[in-house]
Amino acid sequence: MSLPLDVCDLSVVAGPRTLLRVPSLAVPAGSLIGVRGPSGAGKSTFLQALSGLLAANGSVRWGTTDLARLSSERRTAFRAAHMGLIFQDFLLFDELSPRANASLAALFSKRGARAQIDARAADRLDRLGVPQDSRTVASYSGGERQRVAISRALATDPAILLADEPTASLDRPAADRLIEDLVALARDSGKTLIAVSHDLHLLDRLDRVLTIEDGQLTDDSPVGAS
Template structure:
């Protein structure tokens, strides 16, 4: 289930240095949001804060859950239940098949949860056009590997998808096809998508764009801006 986002007085620090400050930000469930800005501006830091992967101060609420108030194990449990993460470098096991990679989360769930995860992984792979068969992903192209990574993120049926430069490793044709597939899947399922990207082709397909510079939100445009 997608969840609304509410942020107030968010701050991420590294020693005496402030990496990120977001005074106030909200978004409805099901929003498609892009995050842009120069390298080193704090975009990935923001995404990591949204996923609870780093420590932060203030309030960062997905629905009724304030990630900042949770212990690390609580944030891990929240991610497992509610989030799918898509990384620029895929993070796949080259020796495994697409199905084995996409259904990997099932290995960490109780037995009765595994068949639904495997089934959703297979469905996502099919919808994304990933080749069937016994090939391992080590022989796949960059576009095919990123599709497997998206299927893995979708397999647990998360309400929230967080992506870090999902098209950066792809050529233009593969990136455009992936953008079509990803945005269509997200809109059809009513999920929230927040994507860090330098790719204007991807950003143009989203509903709202945040610009981050020097660790602060300096721009907020789009139909769903709150």
């Protein structure tokens, strides 16, 4: 099951500077949303505010939960229960196998949920075509490593996927294969996906694209709109 997002009067402030301001935004459950804009415009800050990694003013409501009103500990608990995060730099443990990396959440879960997380991690690795042999991920290509990272994000069956430049470290063929798989997985399971990206190949496969410039949401357009 996915979750809708409703943002109202969102701002992120650092000292005298306002890093981000979004007056309002509504994202229906199961939507696939892209976020674009120049480097340093506030795209990653926006994603971190939506995930609760940054404290924010205003309202960031996922379903009935307003992350902006939660303590840091409760935001962490919400992420663990409802979000899968995909980063540009993979953040894998090189000495571990793909399955061990993809099922890391099982180490921090209740005993009864561990087998299910491990099985789901193996299933996502299979679906994404990641070899599951005795090698560690240190020897894997960039495309394979990002697929392991996506499998890890999906292993807990989260309602929400947040991705920060998921194809930036990949060559064009690997990026295109990853886009196909990521979009298919999100649509097939009805997850809400929000992806920050400069990659037009990815943005063109989504439902809507937001533009952030100088910390402001300046455009919100359906894909394919003239």
